[in-house]
Amino acid sequence: MKLKSACGLILCFLAALTGCAGPIEETVTGGTPAALRTFQPINPDAAVFWDRQTTETRQLLLQLADEFNRLHPDLPIKVEHSGGYTEINRKVAASIQAGALPSMAVAYESMTAEYVQAGAVAALDEFTRDPQRGLSAADLADFFPAVLETNRYSEFEGKMYSFPFCKSALMMYFNKRVLADAGFSQPPNTWDEFLEQCRQVKEKTGKFACALNVDCSTVDGMIYSMGGELVKDHATLFDSLEAMRVFELIETLVREKLAYQITRDSYDDESALAQDQIAFLFRSSSGRTSIARLMQGDMQRWGMTRIPQADPADPRTVLYGPNIVIFNTTPDQQRAAWEFVKFFTSPEIGVRWALGTGYIPIRRSAAQHPDVQAFWNEWEYNRAAFDCLAFARSEPNFAGWQEVRELVHDAETAILTGMKNARAAATELKQAADQVLSARHARSTR
Amino acid sequence: MDEVLERTRSRAVRDGAIAAVLLAPSLAVLGVFGITPILGAVYLSLFDTHFGAGPFVGVGNYAKALTEEDFWKSFLVTFYYSVGTIPVGLVLSFAVALALFRILRARGLFRTMYFLPYVTSAVAAATVWRVLLHPQIGLTNLVLQWLGADPMQWLLEPRGVLYFLTDGRIPPTIGPSLSLCCVMLFDIWHASGFMIVIFLAGLTALPRQLEEAARIDGAGGAQVVWNVTLPLLSPTIFFLTVVSAIRSFQAFNSFFALTGDGRGPLNTTRNLTVYIYSSFYQFGYEGYGAALAALSSLAIVTMTIVQWRFAGRRVFYE
Structure with missing residues (x-):
């Protein structure tokens, strides 16, 4: 083929692509889940559960699955470690496309909303209300409202599409030794105190005060703690006064060399805290176990507390932790999955899980259990995450938020690297996020 | 009959x-x-699928890609990567191959040493590079600080390398980011073993008498390389250029392993392959991802045809 002909063909093809294309018709979902689809189970002989737990918590989960399987021999549960939450989300996306899914998986609310829109997730209301296999009113009342409510999706008629699994809260970890060197005996209560302590740490020790993990949930928690909101009527509030204060705080921390950014997906901040290189870090309360290990059991050297607040009398933080979703596979698989969910969230198992992992008990009866109370008394900060449950709030649980998370990530990176100032980053973030949400909203109501 | x-x-x-x-x-x-x-994949690209379901849109996904800024940004990253890795990789590999060809002692040992990066898993090697380029504990920053320079953010740095080279006179958004340059450097190092081996094979097959004749005629070492060795090696150079160009459009492992998600800081390492991956898997836009993959394949085919037509003529076959 002559070159001219080849180029001509390619140009014709490109012209055809751009010229003949009509507007993309959006998926018909009508604000409700797409028509429910049934998926092949990836393992017909076991109810597979895609999870992310590692180390000791994984061992405990496997042990609990074994105990469950002994009690329910019909269809065994098989826990499969499938990477982190992001990897599990990618696997589920590919599996939905392939038409085969596990029985259940861990998922954050924004991920679940995507699965619901694809018609891949079973509504759990019929399971919870089932007279034989459901949960009694007393059982449901035993769950803390905050952990249950986040699993109801207002976008999808308020139905429950996921069930609480592991719950934690955004916390501030602090190194007492570094703080003492800077002349402080207590961690900060407010963001103003926080900034002042950071400056003193830098001045008196020469160290960075804080290591920042670029993370949307952390930014969201900080906005909450400033008294702000994230969304209103499907429009984001990233240009609000409270959000702006957060971005300006991050900008100040970097400009004054009080904080540095850690490598993505690393836990360098935890190592730095354990090595007395920084005074503060912000992480989920579930990080308590790994930090304790890094501190080699020296519990007097560090502590964890709620994140600083704009108004300590009206505290707020973000509620972390995944839920379980049950996919639309076969009735047998769904039944086994639901039985496991019930088993796992029972008060007895809840106590063992909380003690073994540091996650917050999600039921009142588990929280009141003597063993949990004793655990909280063991170390003055053991109860800190649980105390946040009263005011911790989840992030938005509607479709499109996953994409917004990446935009928040980019805005924070732009500020940390000096590519944009706080005001420009916040304004552009608001525009981009609103564009994403309105496109997704249009898609779901078309 | x-x-x-x-x-x-x-x-x-x-x-x-x-x-x-x-x-x-x-x-x-x-x-x-x-x-x-x-x-x-081509069939899938005709549907606006999102998490497994969506209507037929014909070539709508292709039109969307060609009019979307993100696609062209990814294309630009791929272009930077190709331009940054192929010529440098070829020149360095040729120089090393020539040196290895001429040394007499421990030739096998050196050849093995230079080939080792290529047989090492890209992910394993990238993990080591991540540590070397770590902003706080990495060897590169320790050396910089020892030399009295400021530490760099390396893989976390979205600002352009030209910004640093010109001391801020060129805006930070112009040119490849420092993060992308780190990925390029890694890939040059990682792929050089393959190129060196091919160059060595090419050098071994060259007729010695032409070089000797040139030397007898008074040509110096550099003149022999430029006027005799390189023209004779043109089929090898052409082969490596075509293969490297195709591979540069398919590069994924090093991007993903070095930056954690492939996108890098502010998407400055998001090449076409990473863009396809994130569209498909991260955000569940399967139809759009498939269209991007088809466009990427089309770009590779076009580039290869152009290379054959233009550079192929200059290749000297004995």
Whole structure:
């Protein structure tokens, strides 16, 4: 083929692509889940559960699955470690496309909303209300409202599409030794105190005060703690006064060399805290176990507390932790999955899980259990995450938020690297996020 | 005469049948694992699927890609990567191959050493590089600080390398980011073993008498390399250029392993392959991802045809 002909063909093809294309018709979902689809189970002989737990918590989960399987021999549960939450989300996306899914998986609310829109997730209301296999009113009342409510999706008629699994809260970890060197005996209560302590740490020790993990949930928690909101009527509030204060705080921390950014997906901040290189870090309360290990059991050297607040009398933080979703596979698989969910969230198992992992008990009866109370008394900060449950709030649980998370990530990176100032980053973030949400909203109501 | 023709024809039929039988397994494998997925991807690209469901949109996904800023940004990253890795990789590999070809002592040892990066898993090697380029504990920053320079953010740095080289006179958004340059450097190092081996094979096959004749005529070492060795090596150089160009459009492992998600700081390392991956898996836009993959394949085919037509003419075949 002559070159001219080849180029001509390619140009014709490109012209055809751009010229003949009509507007993309959006998926018909009508604000409700797409028509429910049934998926092949990836393992017909076991109810597979895609999870992310590692180390000791994984061992405990496997042990609990074994105990469950002994009690329910019909269809065994098989826990499969499938990477982190992001990897599990990618696997589920590919599996939905392939038409085969596990029985259940861990998922954050924004991920679940995507699965619901694809018609891949079973509504759990019929399971919870089932007279034989459901949960009694007393059982449901035993769950803390905050952990249950986040699993109801207002976008999808308020139905429950996921069930609480592991719950934690955004916390501030602090190194007492570094703080003492800077002349402080207590961690900060407010963001103003926080900034002042950071400056003193830098001045008196020469160290960075804080290591920042670029993370949307952390930014969201900080906005909450400033008294702000994230969304209103499907429009984001990233240009609000409270959000702006957060971005300006991050900008100040970097400009004054009080904080540095850690490598993505690393836990360098935890190592730095354990090595007395920084005074503060912000992480989920579930990080308590790994930090304790890094501190080699020296519990007097560090502590964890709620994140600083704009108004300590009206505290707020973000509620972390995944839920379980049950996919639309076969009735047998769904039944086994639901039985496991019930088993796992029972008060007895809840106590063992909380003690073994540091996650917050999600039921009142588990929280009141003597063993949990004793655990909280063991170390003055053991109860800190649980105390946040009263005011911790989840992030938005509607479709499109996953994409917004990446935009928040980019805005924070732009500020940390000096590519944009706080005001420009916040304004552009608001525009981009609103564009994403309105496109997704249009898609779901078309 | 008819009998001869008939015999020839029947032999041709028999040979054809045998060839078909012998080719069948390969064709079956190619059909199932090569052609079918390609056709499947093209078919998928005609639907606006999101998490597995969506309506037929014809070439709507292609039009969307070609008019979307993100696509062209990814294309630019891919272009930077190709331009940054192929010429540098070729020159360095040729220089090393020439040195290895001429040294007499411990030749095998050196050849093994230079080939080692290529046989090392890209992910394992990238993990080591991540530590070397770590902003707080990495060796590179320790050396910089020892030399009295400020530490760099390396893989976390979205600002352009030209910004740093010109001391801020060029805006930070111009040119490849420092993060992308780190990925390029890694890939040059990682792929050089393959290029060196191919260059060595090419050098070994060259007729010595031409170089000797040039030397007798008074040509210096550099002149011999420039006027004799390089023209004779042109088929090897052409082969490596074509292969490297194709691979540069397919690069993924190093991007993903070095930056954690492939996108890098502010998407400055998001090449076409990473863009396809994130569209498809991270955000669940399968139809759009498939269209991007088809466009990427089209770009590779176009580039290869252009290379064959323009550079192919300058290749000297003995």
